Amino acid sequence: MSHPHPELALPPALRDGAVRVVALGGLGEVGRNMAVIEHAGQLLVIDCGVLFPDDHHPGIDLILPDFSYIEDRLDDVQAIVLTHGHEDHIGAVPYLLRLKRDIPLVGSQLTLALIEAKLKEHRIQPYTYGVKEGMRETFGVFDCDFVAVNHSIPDALAVMVRTPGGSILHTGDFKMDQLPLDGRLTDLRAFARLGEEGVDLFMTDSTNAEVPGFTTPEREISAAIDKVFRDAQRRIIVACFSSHVHRVQQVLDAADRAGRKVAMVGRSMIRNMGIAADLGYLNVPDRILVDVKKLADYPDDKVVLICTGSQGEPMAALSRMANQDHRIDVGQGDTVLMASSLIPGNENAVYRVINGLMRLGADVVHKGNAKVHVSGHASAGELLYCYNIVKPANVMPVHGEWRHLVANGDLAMATGVPAANVVLAEDGVVVDLHEGQARIVGAVPCGYVYVDGSNVGENSEEILKDRRILRDEGFISVIVVIDAQTGKIAAGPEITARGFAEDAEIFEQVRPKIEQALADATANGSKDAYELQQVIRRAIGGWVGGKIRRRPMIIPVVIEA
The missing domain is CATH 3.10.20.580 (Ubiquitin-like (UB roll))
Known part of the structure; x- marks a missing residue:
């Protein structure tokens, strides 16, 4: 796919005083988030993440944003602002820095620590600039104000980008948990202050726009997790994202109350939780952690394993356990807790893993049969609050499939944003903000870039078509x-x-x-x-x-x- 919108021509040159926004990922999909903001010949990148492949992409490891739009203008990039440390927002940074290694990375302490660890594996020493909520920094022509937001990983930030041509408030991924585990609230006072100042374009997280009401607070699932620990007869195996610090904290606390030892399984899980603990974002009870190699020294009813694989990833620990291809043999009486929600497109892979584990005799507890996970994204009620507080002139829903973007746009219009000022765009679509009005002005080539082993960008749709034919x-x-x-x-x-x-x-x-x-x-x-x-x-x-x-x-x- 070289041009996702053939009905749109290439955009004209950016008018004097205008601001251009081009999403290179994250619109029309859940993942691969990346937006490029342009003003006065300078560029600012917000996030640079990966999309995980589904059954339609046989043999593919990762899917990257298409950097071709900015590849010849990397000297114009003033910074890459990272809103938080999830893979769908930072995972493609190493591939972009391969093209130009000295682009500054801007983010919070935990976010930068996670990306620095990842870049170390790629043998890249980045130039980083740490920020936190309440700070205001300038990168070229972009005046950036950072705002605390609550998400399923600590230290997430929204960013207000001011330019002479207009201001853009990008929420990143967020929700409005009023009882956050770390006590860090989404700063609605800052949102209100920015709204009073004037937000010309509001780029808002759309993932839960179809979900009515408010996202359940993280604290409310602690009781459900404790029940799983009380009822479990043998080992407990918990699968979650390797960056979900809050969920791992809840599991550690539940294990401590139940008198169980905890072993972490999987390189990314061990690395990320080590970073979170060292920086103080994860409170590890004394003497609770043990090496997975020493699990045999403890009775099965005194053991908890925390691993990756909650999305059915074929090479992750949980999938390999389900396939009996792991050092951990799941058997009769074990309890598997899948503490995450389903990312759209992963349903078949996840249910295959669940069925495989249950066939081995495990009791599988997941969001479908117990309240063991809550989303990290704002539901419709929270989005309405934000629209009423910020009162933006224009709205551009981001981060979600088309149905999510449409639902988010409908919410904006329900709060009084004119329909003409709600911009529904997909990857590659060019949006210009000029004299207070946001408009679609064209589209640029923006396809999938595949990572297949050591090859990056060399696989084409033709190759994948051949693989699908061979498979099917x-x-x-x-x-x-x-x-x-x-x-x-x-x-x-x-x-x-x-x-x-x-x-x-x-x-x-x-x-x-x-x-x-x-x-x-x-x-x-x-x-x-x-x-x-x-x-x-x-x-x-x-x-x-x-x-x-x-x-x-x-x-x-x-x-x-």
Whole structure:
């Protein structure tokens, strides 16, 4: 996908005094968040995250934003502002810094610590600039005011970006938990102050815009977690995001009350929780942590494991346990607590893991059958509060699938924002803010960039299409040796098929059809190997489609002898 909006032309040059906003990810999807703000020839990037692949992307490890829009203008980038430390907001930073390593990274203490650890694995030493709520800093022409917001990771920030051409308030991911575990509230007083000053464009988190009311406070699920610990007969295995500090804190506290030891499983979990503990964001009870290798020293009813894999990621610890491909053998009487919500697109993978664990005899507790997780995003009631407090001139919903963006736009209009001032855009769509009015003015190339092992950006949709065909439809190769002098078949056709339930003998039925098609083609003067390969492809493709109702990948090989 090189141009997601063919109905839109490339944008005109930015008018004097205007501000341009281009999302390179995060609009029309949950993940890959990245927005580029431009004014007076300078650029400011807000977030730079990854999207995790689904079943439609076989063999892909990560999906990055398309950097081509700014690739030739990296010297104009004044800073990358990171709103918080989740992978869908920071995971692509190493790939952007490969292009220019000295772009300043701006973020809170925990956010920068998490990205620095990640960059260390990529052997990149970043230039970082720490900020916290209440600070106001200038990066080129961009005057940035940082505001505390509550989310499912500590130290999240919203950012007010002021330029001579207008002001933009970007919430990042947030909710309005009135009883946060760390006592850090979303600063609605700051939102109100900024609203009084005047917000020309409000870019708001849309993930829960369809959910009525208010997001449940984190504290309310502690009782449900305690119940899981009381009822569990053997080991407890907790799966959550490796950056969900609040949830890990609740599990540590529950384990301490239950007299259980805790082992963390998975490199990212161990790394991130170590960082959070060192910086004081995670309070680890004395002597509660043990090495996973020493679990055998403790009775099963005194053990808790915290691991990754709550989204069904195939290589994560929980998936490998479900597949019996991990040092931890899940068995009868174990309790698995999946302490996260489903990211859209991951449903099938998650249910496969749940079914696999239950088949092994585990009791699986998840959001569908117990109140063991709450969202980190503002529901409709909270968004309405924000619109009424900020009173923005224009609104651009961000972070969500199209249905989420539409629902968020409807909420904005319900509070009095004119429909003409609610901008619904997707990745690559260019929005200009000029003289107080936000308008779509065009679109730029903005496709998926795939990470496949050590390859970045080399996989195309064609390659993925081939992989999907191989996975879903099977594979047939046909080898024929042609006499170069007479054009007649000297050997073959030799047919090899993979991925078919039918016996190999069934392909004997198509052999005469291939022979006849080749005879007709050579009789008509076709002797070129490529032309004869296409004859074979059409002959066997038509037969397989009609006989077996499949459209496999067909590899014809013609050898001249």
